Amino acid sequence: MKHLIIFCSIFLTTLSTFAQTLFTYGKNQTSKQEFFRAYNKNKPTTSNTEKSLREYLELYSNFKLKVNAAQDLRLDTIAQIKYDVENFRSQVIENYLSDEQAMQTLVKEAADRTTKDIHVLYFSVPLASNATPADTLKVYNAAKELFTNLKADTKGLYNELVSNISATYSLCKFSDVGFVTTFSIPYQFENIIYNTKLNEVSAPLKSAKGYNIFKVIDQRQAVGKWKIAQLLFAFPPKADEATKLTILHKADSVYGLLQHGLNFADAAKVYSDDRMTNLSGGELPEFGTGKYNIEFENTVFGIKNDNDITKPFATSYGYHIVKRLSHTAIPTDKLDASFLYEVKQKVLQDARINTEKEKFAKDIIVKTGFKKVATISDKELFALVDSVFKNVDSKKTNLLPINKKGIISFKDGTQIKGAEWLKFITNNKPVETNPLSANELWSLFTKENVLDYYKKNLEKYNPDFKYQMQEFKEGNMLFEIMERNVWSKASTDTVGLKKHYEANKQNYTWAASANVLVFNCSNDSVATSALTQLQNGIAWNVVVEKSNGQIQADSGRYELAQLNNSNTIQKAGEFSSFSKSTDGTVSFIKYLNLYSTNMQRSFVEARGLVINDYQNELEQQWIQILRKKYPVKLNEAVFKEMLK
Template sequence: MRNIVFVLICFYSSFFLSAQEKETLFTINDSPFYTDEFVRVYNKNLDLVKDDSQKDLDKYLELFLGYKLKVQKANKLGLQNEAKYQNELNSYRTQLAKNYLNDSKVTNSLIEEAYERTKNEVRASHILVLVDESATPADTLKAYNNIMNLKARAEGSEGFDAVAAKYSEDPSAKDNKGDLGYFSAFKMVYPFENAAYNTPIGSISNPFRTRFGYHIIKVTDKRENKGEITVAHIMILKPNNKDAVAELKAKQTIEDIYKKIQQGENFETLAKQFSEDKSSAVNGGVLQRFGAGQLTSPEFENVAFSLKDKDQKSEPFESKFGWHIVKLIDRHPLQSLDEMRYELENKIRRDERSLIITNTLAKKARSKYPVSVENKTLSKVKTIVTNEYYNQNWSIPENLNGFDGDIVIINSEKKINTKDFLNYLVAQQKGNVKTKPISSLVDELFEKWLDEKLIEYYDNNLENEFPEFKYVMDEYRDGLLLFDLMEKEIWVKAKTDTIGLKKFYENHKNEYLWKKRLDVDILSSTDSKTIKAAKSYLKKGKSLEYIKEKLNKEDKVNVMVKSGLYEEDYDVLPEFKIDSEGVTPVISKGNYYFTALVKEVKPSEPKTIAECKGKLINDYQQFLENNWVNELKKEFTIKVDQDVFNKIKKQLNK
């Protein structure tokens, strides 16, 4: 249902249109709703709907009125004040704002760089000399000299591996000689990644610094990304409980299926008949394509990627989910840049690369908004920040006379109190900063704080800067309220109102019918003589185990059995034209021959509430919603300005 709301958001979202005269189209309890919004969302809706009846303006006004009535009801109930609603609205705004807080030129450059790097994987070894990000110049120089010395030794007779094992301060180096294996973009911190991709195979990089310290790396190999593959599989599930007999039966079943594949039977047909992965079985076992590292089963992934040729099939193997046979359908090269753009952009936001974007935005905000700094106040702040700051023992003095005023004014309107900056200083103290003297440290932290405040101001003013941002936020706000209201008034009620649900079921019982059902054992074979023999055994009352023992000989599976209670149109059952219990004639379909033992024929009958509960609840929800708008029209006073509406109709029908 939440997806429905997001469709509604798209339904009501719009691009910025040329300004129009704004008039009141209708009121709900004296709250006005204007023509500009109605025209905007109607024009957007024209591109989304396929049913011409939804383009009818009179009908569209009814839909629009119904939507606004529901939002008014939500506001009346106070749903807009609930913490869950506020948190989700703020979370959405944060996500939407990211599109406006990025420098598109810088972001696109980073996306393109990352895409180029995803085309290859690098194998590299490294040597690390630890040094803190905020180390003193003396400690930094010492670490740098150390890494330069190790670089010279690694390039000399000792060799990189030996120097890494003996001197690298990465604890794992003693065992792996600094070897980090293969990696691609986003797997390492950004400076490390830069060095790896910019160093030729066999070469040692110049020293570079990350937040961990100084590194040198030796690139030992580069290879193409494996890309993605499409496979089909046949799966027999593991039993839920540790049942040795059931586990053995599952293993035996997959082995029998594999023998039939080796005998030349069609993989897709066997998948449809026997695979217990119901979502893929209907498609002949075909799965959505995937890349390395995307599955939750390494065993499955390893076997799938080991297949080299199209239509090549694996032997049966076990994963944590069950037993599988995999067939390679196709290999796919790396996705295009456009296909990967969204994924790459999200990764950049979580990566050190994001600092490049943030710094660019801060510069943009500084150029956009005039900033007035009270330098006298800043100088006074420097007098109360002591060297205790370096020991993380500094605190704001209790007596702050003279610090009650503003230290910064942004865009002549946003005043920020000095105490805000003082609290920031306290918080930054935990970062173990080491810039000296203390006055220089205060200046450095002030500039970082001011950047944050400018970006925050820019963010808070997006609605004023970008009308389309305001439209989307207003419409999402309403859509989210509608979701919460629907959940409260319709969806939860449909699930919990057992009396109402039962009454609805009784009035519509004939809409929830089982078709005629058959309790059957279906036997199949590619050999007509085998299936005739199986039919003969069934007529003699022989068990399924007896039949399989007699007909599956010499390690060859000649007959397979599937049992269950099925509706009459399931799989091959319609071919039998079954009217009564007993053994059916032999029929053929495709390359297979079938016979069946019909143990019971159940006539068409209403499903119980439990058997149709999912659809029943959905239908009951729709029933409640259809009657709900009529009730809301009685609860609220609606006044439509027909003259204004007629004017809008003329304008839109031109």
């Protein structure tokens, strides 16, 4: 019974594997999945699925036969192909070194949050880096008391609350941050704020510098992105009220001039104290919520129309006059492709991407089967850190027994030797201001080596990458073997070409055609001048020579269908109308001789067509040879399943 069960298991496994094989060619096989992947990339629009699949099956099997022939010749070992494949690999591999699902989650989260601005109050309790245990306890109690009171109804007496707790426990700080939005604050704070409900208080967040508490007091639809220009009438340091009033009078005067037609950009150059923008007409870079202080933003976001100008208004910096240049609202369609692309680019440049990287690092540890070799203890590994740092003599380090021992292994049996660990320690000497512990060094070492191993073996773990590399490599091999067996052979085999021409002469005749001169001119006026000169009998080569390179001319025999404006011909000697290109250049034609249809092409005239046909003939002959060498057998059962 045991043997019967084993036999059935093997049989069913073999049957299942074969069921996924769509066709074989010689000793090789192509799976249904591989074929479908290629077919769907080139899928034609048709209502006859079976006909379409069978036609593509013919093309794809021929492709695999040619690649197999190239493989037999070991064309993949050619230096240029190896270089091209490795170069392509280095270009595309970064696209596969991330968790796409985690990335999509981050993009969706950011896109959702981008539609809402949040008004937040910020409270902090600083903790000195050299704080004693007693001071640390006071800071903790201050944060706890602050949180408790903020949750209760304080009637907005925040300054009084902070002052009382500072006097009782430890220094507290408070500020009205104003409205914030996605990407305008650290991601850790953004998460807390966007997960805190309106009028609620976040729990104290402990950091290296103390405790942080946020209270959400308002929400609004995102204001989008704004482009403005400003005039700044700056307050000098410690300006008194009289000074500020004088500055206001100056701002009012300039505002009056603007109302009577003074150009805003000119006013910025003359009157604005903002030395970063006055020479550019006062224009600021495009911005959104959270870029400037709340007084400034509230006024700007209240401007209704482009080109509207505010009256002078005050901030702590001085008096401002602002002109609205443009406003871009946040898209309401969260599936808008350009919006999502912009959000993704911001995610990639933001610290939040580290959460995706951390997840990816953990995932590949599981995928690769990474583990520390059990016979090597942490104590042994970490002891090497101090000894190497104290004595970085490479000769002595190279003699240590651990050099040849495996310290990390992967599920395929690959090992990382101790020599790599010693090399890593040597290259990462401690920085006095922020030395890494042995454990931290080991963590960096393992991450680096797991990622390096994963990259080298990515084809094992990522089918999409495997197929992309296979497709590129096979494409290069196909080009090389087609060049050898078909393209070069056809173009250089003059005897074969002439033989093919003579055997198929009837296929190489002219349709209605003409000998023509084609003139290409740099613009309309040059073309008009050239046409006038030609019509007045000036030789075409003289016209071209005197054009200073603004006219190019060519001659030849063309079928009328190949020429623009062929329907305007009346007789030889006529000129066509002008044909203007998108780049402004203009062409026209002079018809020298006209020929009727079905005139025989000479071998020279037909050579390009003959080469193309001869290549097709050679290719078909070669495919027949390949099909005999590597017989193609279709699994009809699997093919029928594809039609369902």
